[in-house]
Amino acid sequence: MIKVYWPDKLARDIVGRKKYNYLDKEIPKIKKFVLKSSTSISGVPHIGNASDVIRHDALFRALNGMGKPTRLLWVAEDMDALRKVPAGIPPEFRNYLGMPVADIPWVDDKSYSTHFSDLFIESFEDYGVKVECKSTAKAYRSGEFTKGIKTIMKNLDLIKEIWNKSRETPLPANWNPWKPVCENCGKIMTTAVKGFDESGVSYKCEDFKFKEYGKEAYTKLSGCGYEGESKFSDGDGKLLWRVEWGMEWATWGVCFEAAGKEHFMPSSSFWTAGEVCERVFGWPEPHPSENPLQPYGYMTVSGEKMSASKGNVVATWDWPKFAPPQILRLIFLENPRRTKDFSYLKIPQYVDEYDRLQRVYFGEEKIDNERERENLKRLYELIEVEIPEKMPVQIPFSSAAAVSQIYNPKESPEKALNLARRVCGIRKKLSEADKKMILEKRLIVARNWVETYAPQNYGIAIQERVPAEIKRSFSEKQKAALRILCQELETKEWSEAGLENRIYALRDEVGISSKDLFQSIYLALIGEKQGIKAAALICAIGKDKVCGVLKQI
RNA sequence: GGGCCUGUAGCUCAGCUAGGUAGAGCAUCUGGCUUUUAACCAGGCGGUCGGGGGUUCGAUUCCCUCCAGGCCCGCCA
Helix, strand or coil: CCCHHHHHHHHHHHHHHHHHHCCCEEECCCCCCCEEEEEEEECEEHHHHHHHHHHHHHHHHHHHCHHHHEEEEEEECCCCEECCCCCCCHHHHHHHHCCEECCCCCCCCEHHHHHHHHHHHHHHHHCCCCCEEEHHHHHHHHHHCHHHHHHHHHHHHHHHHHHCCCCCCCCCCCCCCCCEEECCCCCCCCCCEEEEEEEEEEEEEECEEEECCCCCCCEECCCCEEEEEEEEHHHHHEEEEEEHHHHHHHHHCCEEEEEHHHHCCCCCCHHHHHHHHHHHHCCCCCCCCCCCCCCCCCCCEEEECCCCCCCCCCCCCCCCHCCHHHHHHHHCCCCCCCEECCHHHHHHHHHHHHHHHHHCCCCCCCCCCCCHHHHHHHHHHCCCCCCCCCCCCCCCCCHHHHHHHCCCCCCCHHHHHHHHHHHCCCCCCCCCCHHHHHHHHHHHHHHHHHHHCCCCCCCCCCCCCCHHHHHCCCCCCHHHHHHHHHHHHHHCCCCHHHHHHHHHHHHHHHHHCHHHHHHHHHHHHHCCCCCCCHHHHHHHHHHHHHHHCCCCC
16 A cells, blocks of 8 residues: 555545535535645745645645646735734834835836735746636625625624624624725725725724734824725725635635644634635635644754744745755655755755655665655655656755856856765766756756855865874875875966866876875875875965965874 | 644654554665766664553553643624
């Protein structure tokens, strides 16, 4: 029996679901399975935001794999107000607090939210994610939600009954879930509804106090005092969250949407929205309850939640510059319910894991246990951006990092490629496609990683002074070889290839083993028993520095 | 104070929803590699499965409890 990877299992659960959860009836046959992922655009969309999209995409692939017609929606929650100016955004944006992010000007014709959501959407391609993009602001204003809003307004008593289940104080008699945008000042947080009928509400723009994320004190937002009316059919406003969520599901026919754990607390939004979805709209709430994916945990960086307002974020479009996008998919698809603490130093290890999965997939690495093998192959399919036709050439990330420091792949691509080939013992001739892949997907990426996130001189740190115990450990032959090497470096100009030949010849002249010779070179220069291509290393460090070290022997 | 999730080798994880004397990769270590010495090959080290109870012939797997970590607990989305 082959164990089914969680997206496949979840996909089967979704397809096999029979009944409503609040209504005693059967779910009609579903023609198209709609998955929804959404992101609130409070600032720079970061890799933590991508987790929701990537996990839904895995499920999307699983359903497609079952031959089920499926749509994957991604929704920008851009009718939501800006509640805090995130780190990295000019402080003047304080003036826009309380306005829908879709209405805040950026540069050119872009709004604050389209600026960020466009960048986010463009970056989806790097991760192999294809989605249909939606925006709540557009949906409200284009009339896409008008029918849903009307249904809500016809069923206010029922909605109050549902919502009151999770409240201590019941909603007041004149309560209405519509939140208008102030026609005068453009804020949505400051509008207080004063009355309503079946076509709209009347409101006054009043001062509003709220807590900014991470702050104890209340922030006061000034209302402009304007009194006006907001018609539901104009869509210049939004429904309160719990109601909005349920209405979205019904409007778009959503079968599944995972969300962060805060939505799944008892009496939290998922449950209210679900009941609204079924009892008000008659659409089955998206596959709820315990499942392998939800509620999912967030990504933390050194123990802190990654969030736009804290500023400890990596933008989704920056990640591929220093790590393969498949790695991010891997991190999010493994153990999805667990909170992930991330560190840049773990990247080489994750890349090794990815490479291994690729080898297993192409049968280059044998896994005896059939179940495990199938599992790993499936995981590879789900994390790969585009599955290659045949097994690609692999360069371990740590080797790539070392090579990229000796020859900067951006400045001398041919030299870096050559060295990488020799370091990794690749004999076959590389095709142009191989070269491009190794250069762009590995060497340049590794170099960026080293420059930005890795310890200085990752792997090729030359030691200024040779420690006494290392000197003492050298045999007479080793010392002799190093002295000769030093002398010849000083008196002659060497090419890398020439130097390599000379080192091997030296081995025979002095009469020591390759191991002893190479070990002494590496121990003297970098304090390690092994190292990368001695000749290349010496050339990269420069003969002056090398001789400075070797003279100490 | 309450709720939910998580806790398996140094690291990342599998196994746990049909309970049967602990698994993988990476790292580390050892050996091999006479122009592939950070590649590659062979091998070793490494965990009383967070602690304690219980059910059972037998529990990492089921139940209870404690501990630790994460997240959440607003007429915010």
